[in-house]
Amino acid sequence: MSADRTLAPFGRRRAVVVSERRVGAYSILELADRDGPAPQPGQFYMLAAGAGWGAGEDERPFLPRAFSAMGGAGGTLWFMLETVGPGTRRLATLRKGEAVWALGPLGRPFARPEDGRRALLCGGGIGLPPLVFLSGALRDAGLDAVLQLGFRDAAHAQVAAGFAGAQLATDDGSVGHHGLVTDLLAAELDADPHAVVYACGPPGMLEAVRRLCVARDVPGRLALEAGMACGYGACFGCVVPLAGGGYARVCVDGPVMEAAALAEIPAA
Amino acid sequence: MSADRTLAPFGRRRAVVVSERRVGAYSILELADRDGPAPQPGQFYMLAAGAGWGAGEDERPFLPRAFSAMGGAGGTLWFMLETVGPGTRRLATLRKGEAVWALGPLGRPFARPEDGRRALLCGGGIGLPPLVFLSGALRDAGLDAVLQLGFRDAAHAQVAAGFAGAQLATDDGSVGHHGLVTDLLAAELDADPHAVVYACGPPGMLEAVRRLCVARDVPGRLALEAGMACGYGACFGCVVPLAGGGYARVCVDGPVMEAAALAEIPAA
Amino acid sequence: MSPVAFCGLELAHPVLNGSGTFDAIAARRVFGDALLAAFPFSAFVSKTITLAPRDGNPPPRLWEAAAGMLNSIGLPNKGLQRYLAEDLPQLAQLPVPLVTNVMGANAAELCALVEACDARGEIAALELNVSCPNVATGLDLGADPASLAPVLREVRPLTRKPLIVKLTPNTADVARVAQAAEAEGADAVSLINTLRGMAAHPDGSGRPWLGGGRGGLSGPALRPVALAQVAAVAERVAIPIVGMGGIQTAAHARQFLAAGATLVAVGTESFRDPTVAGRLGLALADLAAQSGTAAP
């Protein structure tokens, strides 16, 4: 893994669905992307179904949708989707052999841990994919990582069964710690502050992580989300406010941003 | 069969695809429409796929599409489709068990032959469905009918194999008479002018039939087509010019119109 | 059902039809009296009526667009006299109040139309179409407050029935026009009418597809434009607003009500689903009663 982004080929490609399966509340989508380079943890793709894109509620989806790579190697890409609207609904009904338009890999990946710091990976719900990808890459690089995952309930937590050794938290206490995944993070930082935090999840959770990192002066790398039209810096639509004023585009300046660089993360 | 229209239930219904099969250049679509009344020959339905309507070329189809009943009894409806654009393309890819929105039966059906006149049924290409329906209804009523069908070529004519006794013509001479189906009609009228003509087909063919009928003073009933938005008289979009000036709405004043009432039929 | 008050009328729910998008007389031929039993709209708005009869535009009159359609119907109608003589008795059989929509090429024509309609008890309210994009006169009148105001000044005194002015969206600042309508005594405004649009013939010749040349865009494609115009007008006038443009669902209708409309109208979506407005009405009736969006 490196801190530089892997460049995207110029142009969207027709990838093919290898498999699509449901795990609890989520779908796992496996795509054959033979001509594309392997992504790095933190990078994402803009995806759209090859057919039937545009006939959902309110005559949508029209634009492609952003999804973090959950893994990628040897011409295969993995994604994890939560169905929340017409775009994810369409993608979650794709069948083996059907086509998907893919543009990517996009965005700046996670930078490596520095100064021998311990990597704390803290994910909430659908924020899991880039962290799972990262934890594998760190392991491959011979580095240690703590993986902490928070979910709404057991149905959502089911997907975590695949990731041995992860610390779990659920809002309803049905699995693991009863409470927020950021409680787990605070506990790890209490135990040993010589760490670097990697986080992805809903805005409220990321804001909590950002505050923790800033308050304790620990480096934090947050993989952000924002509504996107293009994913490659063209539309200026996907901005987050910066600590120093002004905005950054999540798609080209992120999605991974340093906690210290960010102002309060706006609620969705 | 009667000259009065069968009323449509107020509201579109979810019909279910019983079967969909290709015959040469056309598709035959069979729908279960349990709650709908049986249509009469000449009546039509507005159809739209229950899902995936709106994601074809140019982000269409948006409006439902008009299709003549090719038959209807006991809660089952038959249609024959030619794929010419996004609406027919979507309908032709429906699978058994999928839903179709159906509004109908709509429009004024064919009136019975009067004065003991012989019924000459003359259809071009996709104009076939209402005539096939009519020929069966006449037979059931103990009346004789001559069925003449014209097609572009053998691939299109293939569908006529199901209708025993039909006279055929093809543009390329590959099946039946080499030339226009209206040649066959003129020959029948030469042989015995005490007839009533029922016709459906492309505008040029209908215009030729209209002229034949008017010139020979033979009653002619033409099932017209026109671009439609609603099918029930709401939009005033589907008009044809009348002999006496002004326009009639094809969906409520037709689709079956008397040849003598019409001005020149405009090319598509 | 909870009645909604609108310009002195008591309506069962807040959903009308857009003028020219539902022909109750034709629909009764097609659906029979089932139409009356489940009439979808809380008031029926007639197609635009003109002084003289009009054949309308030559076909083709329709073009399907992305998430919408263009029409170039050209206001076909029987003319005032035959409308009053033939259609009114039939429309009086509808279970809801009747709004008659009229258009005149100038003030004199509009005055004649309004006077004649004022005399008829079957008509509950009048809507002035100063916004139709298919006919040059309608466009010019409603695009500019300075040309609309003097016309309304002549027309307004001729009737005590509620007078709704249907605004054109093809203007730089629709709220200014709405303010002029309010100042000249309009009881309500309705918007939006169709956006001026054009479709090229698919044969690639470059000539227009529609027989009338240009047409009017309607349907979901223009819903964001409609919502913005309704919100802009609501910020500047106190009279009630009939909001329309691309409404398909109760959620859409609620957005228009929240933006300041008292009533909404469904046009194009009725072509796809003729009973949709009735379902929206049912869904919205309680909401309207609770939230007090109803105007005096």
Place this chain on the structure above:
Amino acid sequence: MSPVAFCGLELAHPVLNGSGTFDAIAARRVFGDALLAAFPFSAFVSKTITLAPRDGNPPPRLWEAAAGMLNSIGLPNKGLQRYLAEDLPQLAQLPVPLVTNVMGANAAELCALVEACDARGEIAALELNVSCPNVATGLDLGADPASLAPVLREVRPLTRKPLIVKLTPNTADVARVAQAAEAEGADAVSLINTLRGMAAHPDGSGRPWLGGGRGGLSGPALRPVALAQVAAVAERVAIPIVGMGGIQTAAHARQFLAAGATLVAVGTESFRDPTVAGRLGLALADLAAQSGTAAP
């Protein structure tokens, strides 16, 4: 490839980007030099530049609409000085001519922008944005010939580079505004910019979704409106037209060319497919050469 002549520039094909819909500098970070090897546009139009730097509007800035989208970006940019100092050297590396789009709140600002750009050889042509719906000044200026003309009269003499005026579609008669631009010496006009629109928050509260309140509608939803406006302008001016609004395919582009445009621009469709404009350019290059749509 067959060059297309436009205001003295020789372009490889007739397809540009719409201002603000492609950031060549960001795209090079994402795609690397592959971008330069297959640059999709025959000239590159910058995002709108203003005199002072602008942060742009608070998020959310995007809303997906039926067959289109609303944006409320708010013209974020570095301001003139940093654009000239930092961006121009990078944009000069593009394999195509550069059009710089500028907006000023008044004539004085526009004059300063145009004078500064005139001095820079990297800039091949200027586009004046008098049409942005997100900023009050841009709207007022371009909606009315009477306010546009005096501004152009001041600005025009300040540069000999081709001057394109980007018109606002939010006006009653865009052709009148185009005529005013022609009369005041514009070398070309471009249209359409986005239509004013609004989206309600999905939480049902009635507040607007977009951080900036109102937004601008773009994409296929408005293509019929764009085509009608291009055709209306082409009937009334002799200067070349850059037509845009919802173009997705070569067939769409041809419709704009047939309606009277010399060039076309792709905006929103590039978000869905970043290389689409290059494919359209390839498909249209021969057509443009043959049909002589190229203007002198």
